[in-house]
Amino acid sequence: MKTNGGFLITKVKQLNDRIFEKILAKKNVDAFNGPQGRILYVLWQEDGVPIKTISEKSGLAITSLTTMLERMEKNGLIGRRQDESDKRKTLLFLTDRARNLKNDYDSVSDEMGNIFYEGFSQKEIREFESYLEKIIMNLEKWSEK
Known part of the structure; x- marks a missing residue:
């Protein structure tokens, strides 16, 4: 068929x-575009998650995320912090600007x-x-x- x-x-x-x-x-x-909105959407649901989680929940490939996340960080939408329980992981957090x-x-x-x-x-x-x-x-x- x-x-x-x-x-x-x-x-x-x-x-x-x-x-x-x-x-x-x-x-x-103009603070974000469509794909960045998908990243923000994931973080609005659960803040402080690793890049892998963003990839899985947004449907965006990790390779595509790298550049987008750098741009979003530069534009004051997200911040990165090392995971206290696993130093190999970087967690992504919303800024106040992104929350707004x-x-x-x-x-x-x-x-x-x-x-x-x-x-x-x-x-x-x-x-x-x-x-x-x-x-x-x-x-x-x-x-x-």
Whole structure:
């Protein structure tokens, strides 16, 4: 059976990234871009985590994160500290400036959600998100092989 799921997901990601950047610009949010917003989102959920956790939860490769994190640190969004219990690990922390940007991110995220689900019923949203969760589980299982 021929399917188009992979192509459709790629198209959704490309459009999502483009529209997210447009909404950031429309709202005059220039402190972070889309990928940096994903990093901040992870840290807003749990501050003081290693880079590996950021990579796993944001879906960004560690190699991509290195440059982004340096830029974010230079722009006063994050700080780094050595893990007291494991000196080999560096933990990432939000700055006060980044904490104060959460409302901006939430506003952009809410607008994205409205765009995503326009014309969907609550039941359709729940079903759709359950399918996405299954796809994510399948991809994570496969990536661990």
